[in-house]
Amino acid sequence: MGELRLALIGAALLLSAHAAQAKDLRPGGKLLLTGGVSSIEGSGGGGIASWALITGYATRDGIGGNLHATRLALPDYQFTTYGAAVGVYDRVELSYARQEFDTQGTGAKLGLGSGFTFHQDVVGAKLRVLGDAVYDQDSWIPQVAVGLQVKKADRGAVIGLLGGKHDQGVDWYVAASKVLLNQSLVLNGTVRATKANQTGLLGFGGPRHDSYQPQFEGSAALLLSRRLAIGVEYRTKPDNLGLKEDDWMDVFAAFAVNKTVSITAAYADLGTIATFGGQRGLYLSLQAGF
Amino acid sequence: MIQALIFAAALSTAPAFVIEHPSATHPGEEAVAAYAQGPANAGAGPFQGDAMWTAFHRQAGVGRVVDELVDLSLADPKISDIFTSHDMERLRRTLKEQFCYLLNGGCDYSGRDMKAAHKDLGLQTTDFNLLVEHLQTAMDHEKIGFRAQNRFLARLAPMQRMTVER
Numbered sequence: 242m243g244e245l246r247l248a249l250i251g252a253a254l255l256l257s258a259h260a261a262q263a264k265d266l267r268p269g270g271k272l273l274l275t276g277g278v279s280s281i282e283g284s285g286g287g288g289i290a291s292w293a294l295i296t297g298y299a300t301r302d303g304i305g306g307n308l309h310a311t312r313l314a315l316p317d318y319q320f321t322t323y324g325a326a327v328g329v330y331d332r333v334e335l336s337y338a339r340q341e342f343d344t345q346g347t348g349a350k351l352g353l354g355s356g357f358t359f360h361q362d363v364v365g366a367k368l369r370v371l372g373d374a375v376y377d378q379d380s381w382i383p384q385v386a387v388g389l390q391v392k393k394a395d396r397g398a399v400i401g402l403l404g405g406k407h408d409q410g411v412d413w414y415v416a417a418s419k420v421l422l423n424q425s426l427v428l429n430g431t432v433r434a435t436k437a438n439q440t441g442l443l444g445f446g447g448p449r450h451d452s453y454q455p456q457f458e459g460s461a462a463l464l465l466s467r468r469l470a471i472g473v474e475y476r477t478k479p480d481n482l483g484l485k486e487d488d489w490m491d492v493f494a495a496f497a498v499n500k501t502v503s504i505t506a507a508y509a510d511l512g513t514i515a516t517f518g519g520q521r522g523l524y525l526s527l528q529a530g531f
Numbered sequence: 532m533i534q535a536l537i538f539a540a541a542l543s544t545a546p547a548f549v550i551e552h553p554s555a556t557h558p559g560e561e562a563v564a565a566y567a568q569g570p571a572n573a574g575a576g577p578f579q580g581d582a583m584w585t586a587f588h589r590q591a592g593v594g595r596v597v598d599e600l601v602d603l604s605l606a607d608p609k610i611s612d613i614f615t616s617h618d619m620e621r622l623r624r625t626l627k628e629q630f631c632y633l634l635n636g637g638c639d640y641s642g643r644d645m646k647a648a649h650k651d652l653g654l655q656t657t658d659f660n661l662l663v664e665h666l667q668t669a670m671d672h673e674k675i676g677f678r679a680q681n682r683f684l685a686r687l688a689p690m691q692r693m694t695v696e697r
Contacts (some may be wrong), residue, residue: 270657272664300656331656378688379575390555422685425678466677467667 268531269465272299273467273497273531275375275420276328278505279309279528282390282440283324283338284365286416288507288524289476289489290458292429293386293418295369296336297328298500304329307530311507315520317347318438320511324363326530334367334388342442347517359442360395367416374418374427383419383428390414390439403515404482405444406451410436413453431458438482439514454479468497479512487512491524503528558619570632574645574693575686577635584636586679593634596645597626599669600662610661613652634688645693654695663687681694 262357277294280286285296297305305329313320324338340361348357370394388410394400397408416431434453436445446452456479458475462472471494480486493507507524514520570576578584589595601623603613614622625648631638642648663684670680 265655265657270660290692302655302657335637369689373691376688376691380689422681424691425681464677464681484608492664 243309245485247466250503259330266303267300268303268305269298269500270303271298271305271331271500272375273420273496273500274464274470274503276305276307277325278310278495279307279311279326279501279526281313281320281322281338281340282392282412283322283326284388284390285326285328285334285336286431287429287460287462287472287474287495288491288493288505288525288526289509290387290429290460290474291365291367291388291390291414291431291433292460293369293384293416293431294374295328295331295334295367295386296326296530297334299328299331300333305448305531307528308524309528311505311524311526313511313522315511315514315522317517317520318514319345322477326365332369334365334386336363336365336367338363338365340440340442344515347515357399357477359399360392361440361442362395363441365390374420378420378422382417383417385415385417388414388416389514392437392445394441394444397444400438400444401477403438403443403484404447405438406446407436408444410441410445412437413439414458416458421476425464426471427460427462427464429458429460429499432456433458435479436481437479438484439478439486443482443484443515445481447483448479449483450479459470462493462495470495484516485513493524501529501531520530534696548648557624560624561618563618563621566647568641570640573629573640574633574643574690575633577633578686581635583634583679583682584631586651587630587634587636587675588673590631590636592673592675593628593630593636596669596673596675597623597630598664599672600666603665603668604662607661607665610647610658613654613658627689634683641663645690649694649696651696652694653697655697656691656695659691659695 275295277285277292282496284291286292299305310323320342326336328334342359344357349355367386369386371385372382393409396515412435416432433456448515458476460474462470474491476489491507491509495505505526509524510518625642628638628640632640
């Protein structure tokens with residue numbers, strides 16, 4: 242609790258220091274796509290990875306925010322997430338996402354009942370601590386951010402039956418993002434300390450592990466125009482439950498219609514989920530904000 | 532020998548203190564206070580080879596890009612005030628020199644350094660980005676390839692730290 246209070250005091254001091262400079266607050270000053278898109282956990286990033294970029298189109302002189310909705314249709318499940326995020330002075334990001342994992346007809350085969358749906362709430366906070374992904378083109382130093390995602394799953398009883406130890410948990414991550422304008426590339430690497438099973442939808446910890454393990458998220462995107470980027474992502478995951486949980490990967494295209502609306506389409510491979518393998522499908526995400 | 536080399540290096544990089552006389556050197560421009568000139572003022576070093584100079588369609592292309600960049604900026608109510616009471620003739624000339632120098636077109640940049648040139652303008656990152664967007668539009672109109680545009684922007688991007696004051 243003491244750490245949280247210190248962090249809050251620090252954030253308040255930071256924000257009041259900004260306010261004391263009496264700058265002109267101006268929304269929407271970032272360049273297209275440089276706030277990233279909305280990840281499945283609500284944080285600014287790629288699709289399945291959290292990045293160091295602060296979401297929204299505000300620069301250090303303003304506050305930006307957005308809403309998003311994402312649907313991933315898999316052979317045996319349907320994954321939906323929606324939420325909201327704000328970026329404050331291109332320094333702090335706060336986010337909320339609600340995930341729904343609909344087992345559809347698969348629920349009956351799993352003995353859960355047809356249409357049984359797992360939910361999870363994810364509250365995220367991110368602080369940019371170093372560098373600037375866009376402007377520091379004369380240096381290899383990336384933009385670095387630290388973040389946490391507080392997660393609460395709603396199916397504690399079923400999670401317990403699957404072997405999950407907890408229905409809530411906290412992920413901690415350090416992310417580094419860099420736009421390499423000379424190569425028209427965007428790179429991101431993230432190390433996440435987590436106990437989450439299928440990002441937390443199936444709880445946290447299990448019979449195989451109930452401790453934090455470092456996992457990696459990597460993304461690479463090629464800028465094709467001011468509006469369009471295509472790329473690949475990879476995310477490693479622990480297998481705490483012993484249900485052959487696989488790493489995730491996707492190929493994506495992110496298109497900024499303008500500074501209000503962006504669309505991300507992807508083909509995602511989530512591997513095996515709750516004993517059902519080959520979970521590959523189309524991912525579509527819509528983000529609207531400022 | 533070493534002394535001769537140092538002497539030669541000093542000659543080639545020593546900033547020359549000049550007092551600009553407008554009517555003599557650049558007709559149509561207002562007089563400016565004296566300042567130290569030199570290539571370091573351009574804020575970044577030039578590309579090597581002539582690929583970038585060619586990609587920008589050389590002197591004529593750079594001229595069109597800079598003129599449209601300035602025209603778009605002046606027509607943009609969000610940033611046009613920044614240019615009020617500034618010598619636009621001089622801005623166009625020094626920008627063309629700077630772009631030509633950075634693109635390795637063989638020009639000398641005669642303007643002030645980036646920090647001095649933007650002092651007290653009160654620029655915010657949003658202003659810097661609006662200028663970048665107008666530059667991107669101008670480069671699009673000049674049909675400069677997107678990859679070459681980004682390589683050029685990579686040279687300009689660190690100038691955000693030198694020009695944005697608040």
